[in-house]
Amino acid sequence: MYYPHPLMRSLFVLSLLPFSYVQAADKPALTGGGVNPLSITKIHDRVNYMVSLNFNDGKIAQEWHSVDCKNNKAQILYKDLLDNEGLTKARFYGASYSRYAPAQDDKLMTAEDIRTVCNLPIKEAHWERLSATSSVGTTDLVDVNSIQRVGDILSVRMGYDYADIIWEPPYDAPLELKIEHYLYNCKTHQGDAFAAMNIDSEGRVTDSLITADIVRRKSSFKINTQMEERFGQMCQLPAGKTFTAEGHFVPAVNKPSSTLMGPSMPDLSNNNSQWLSKFPLSVAIEHQAQSLIKPWALPRFKQIRYTEVSAPGEVKVQLDAQPDGYIRKLEDYGIWTVQRLTLGNQLQLKYTMSISSGSSLLNKLQTDLRFPLVTGQRYQAQWDTIDDDKKVTAATLRCEVTGEGDAHSIAPEFSGKYLLVECHETHEGQRRSSGKSAWLQDLNVFVPVAQQVGDKPESLVKLENVSVIR
Template sequence: MMRLTPACCMALTLLPASVYAVPANSVTDILWDKDNTVRVGESINTVYRIAMADGSSNHLWLNVDCATQAKTLLYMNLQLPGGKKIRAYGGNSFARYIPGVPFEPDADSPLSTDPVLDICQQKVPQTRWVALSGTDKAGDQPLIDVNNSHREGNILTLRLATDYAQIHREDKYAAPYDFKISQMQVNCSRRQARVERTFSLNNQFVTDDSATPDTAFTPLPSPLAASVQTLCSLENIGQFTGSGPRVERQKTAADAPLVIPDFENNDPSALAHFPLPAAVNGVIQQALKGENAAPTFSRLTFTQVWPGNDDSHAVTRIDRLPDGSTLTLDTLMLKGVTFYSQYQRLFNIVNLKEWDSMQNSPLIGQSVETNFSAAPVVGQQYRWKTVLKNEKETGNTKTKSQACLVERQWHDASMLNEKFPGRYIEVSCTDDRGDGRAMSSDYAWLENLRIFIRIGYQEEGQKKRFTFKDVAIIR
C-alpha cells in the first residue's frame, strides 16, 4: 500500500523512500495517461495518474530515455485538501521551475513491477513534424505531427506545434520552452476548433502542461485557417507535406536569466535588484534616526521550536543591513522538503520586502506607514501597514499590517534562552497577512539587541510559546 504525506499531499511511496518518508493517505491505483504523452526520438515524456483513497488524484510527469532506461522526474501536479492544486518541480521546488532530477523508483514500486506502466514497452508512435508554413518575422514556425494526427469523418484530431526561434519562459512557473504543442480538434464542416491540452518543451523535456478538455468549439484562428482548410481536404493527414520537414536549429534565450536569491546564505543581492521607492526609504531613515536605533548585532541566528509534540521548528537568521534594517531568513523543513522565506524589515517586524522559495519574484513595499521605534514604550500601541507589489506580475499587490500593544512588565531575556542578553518586554499583535483574516503574533523586544523576535501566539485566550535553541549572536 502506498501512502501520501499529510503536509504536502505528495509523499508517494512510488518515489524513492529517501525523498518522502512519511506516509499518510492511501494510493489506490497508478494509471498511465497515454493522452498526456510526448515523444522526442527515444525520449518519452508521460504522465502517471496517482489515484488516492479520498478520491483525489496527483499527476506525475516523468521522462524516460528508452535507449538507456534513464528516468527523470520532471514535476508533479498535486491536489491538496479542499481541491487546491500545486505544482512541484523536480520533486521539491513548489510553484517554481527547476530542471528535472534523476529518478529511480523503488524495486517494489508498480513503476518497477507493472509492465503496463513501462512506457518504453507501449506503442508510442514516433513523431514526424512537418511545417505548415515558413517562419514568421520572429523566426517562429508552425508545425504538425502527421504521425499523431488523424481524421474521423469531419473531425480532425491534430497535434500542432510552434517551433520558437528562441527559448522563452512561462510567466507562472518561469518554466523554459522553445517548442509548444497544442492537441486540437477541428470540425471541418463548421470551420471551428478547440484546444484540448498543451505541452511546453525545452530540449526533449516537457516543462509545463495544461488541459482544457471541455472547451467549446470556436472559430478557427486566422493564422491557422488556410492550413486547416488544406488538412480538411485530405483523406489521409499522413500525406500532408506542407513546407517540408522540421529543421532542428540552435537557439538562444530570449529572456534574461532568472535572478533567484541564494537563500541558504541569506544573500541580499537578489532583493537589491528591486529598490524601494524614495518614500519608503524615507520611512526607514526616520525610524532609524539617532545613534541608538539600529540593531546592535551583525547577525543573530536561532532555532524556533513550536508548541506541541511533533518537534516542528524553523531556523531563523537575521542580518543587519548597512541602512540599519534587517534581512531575515526563515528556513522551514516539511517532510524532507526545505522552504525559505526572506524578508527585509524594520526591527524585524515591519515588512519592507519579501521573497519566498515558491515565487519567481519578490513583493516590494510601495508604501509603508508605521509608528514603531527602537524604544517601545510600556503600554503603548504600535502599528504598521505596508502595500506590497510584485514588480513582475501586473496587478499583483498585497496589503499587510499589524496592530500591537506593549505589555507592562519587563523580563530577563535569559528566560527565552541563556544566550539572549539583557531584558525583554512582550508585545502582542493582531496580524493581517494579506488575506483579510486576523491572526495572533506575540513578540519579544530584546532591548540589548534592539530587535523584535516572534515568541509565539495566542489561541483561545491562552499564550502559546516557542522555545529557542542554537542561539548565536555576532556583534
C-alpha cells in the same frame, strides 16, 4: 477517441507502474486512475506522460513524469491536485508550491519500469515548418509523426518554437517549445485542443493544460482558418504519405534567455536582495527608520542562521545585516519562502513571497520605540503597509521589556545577555497574535522565544542549527 491497439495495451501496462504519488499516499487509498494517452510525448530520447489518480476520499490528482531513455533515468515533473470540477486547485513541483522547480528523480521507478516506458510504440516528434520565423522569434510547426486518422477523426500535434527561453506565468515555468494536441473531425470540420504542453531544452514538460483545465480555456485554442486549411490537407493525406510544408525544422540549441519574458516572481535564493531593492521606501519612512536604529540598534553581525522549531512546525531562517543597518530576513517554509526587510528583526519595512510578483512596503509609522532597550520599558507602534494594488493595511504592536537572561540559554552560539520582550500584535483582517522575543544585546537583534495566535495555546520556540557570522 481512437488509438491503435498496441498503444492501448502498452498504456495498460504503464498504468501499473509504481508512481511516487501513489506510494507516498498511505491514506487515502488509491481507487483508480491511469495514463492519459493525449499526454504522451517523445522529444528526442525522452518520454513524458501524465497519470491520473483517484482516491477513496474523492480527491483527484494528476502527476507528470518524464523518462530519459538514453540515460535510463526517471523523473517526476510536477503534481496537480484537482477540485470537484476537475480543475487544478494546487500545483507542486517537488516540494515547491505554485512555482516551477527542477524535476525530481523518481527513485521508485525500476529499470524494468523504465524499459516499459521506453518501449512504448510512440514515435519521436519530427517537426515540419509551417511558417517562416516571425519577427519575435516564433516558428509555427507540426509534428508529422503525430498525424493519425482513424475513421473521421484526425489526431495531430502542432508546435510553436521560441528563439529564446521564456518563463510563463503563473508558475514561472521555463519553455522553448509549445505543443498543442488537436482532435479534428474531417467530416464535420470541427475540432478542439485536448492537451497543451510547454517543453524545456531537455524535452521535459514544464507546464500543461489537459482534461478540465483545457476545456475551461477552450476559447484560447480556437481553430482559425489557416489551421482548418492545414487540417483539411492532413485529412486528405493518402495512406503512407508523409505531410510536408516548408521543410524539416531542427530547434536551436543553447538558446539565450528572453529579456522580455523572464521570471515574474522574485529569486530569493540565498536571501538575494535584488527584488526588494527595486521598491524604495519613502523619504519620510527611510529617515524615521534610520533614526530608530542609529546608533544604538545597528546589527553587530554579518549573518545569523537558525531553524525555528515550534508546535506549528519548523521554519528555516536566515538573517543578513545590510550596510544601512536593516536586517534582511529569509523564512523558508519548504513549499515557499518569504523575505522581509526589518528593523532589528521586529518591525517590518518591506515584504515579498517567492510565489508572488507583488510586494508590500511600510507606508506610515508612529512609534515611541527607543534604543537601547531597558527592563520595564514599554513601547508601541502603529503602521500602515501598502501593496502593489495600493491596498492599505493597518497594524499595531504593544510591547514591554519584562526581564533579562543569559543568551547562552537560548542557544550556545549566542553570548552576553538578552532582554525578554513580550508583545501583542494586530493586523487588519487577521487574528490577534502575541509573542515573546529575546533582544540579544551582543548582536542587536530580536529572536523568537514563544508565540501565540488567536485562542491557541502559547507555543515555545526552540532555535536549532544556529550559526553566527560576526
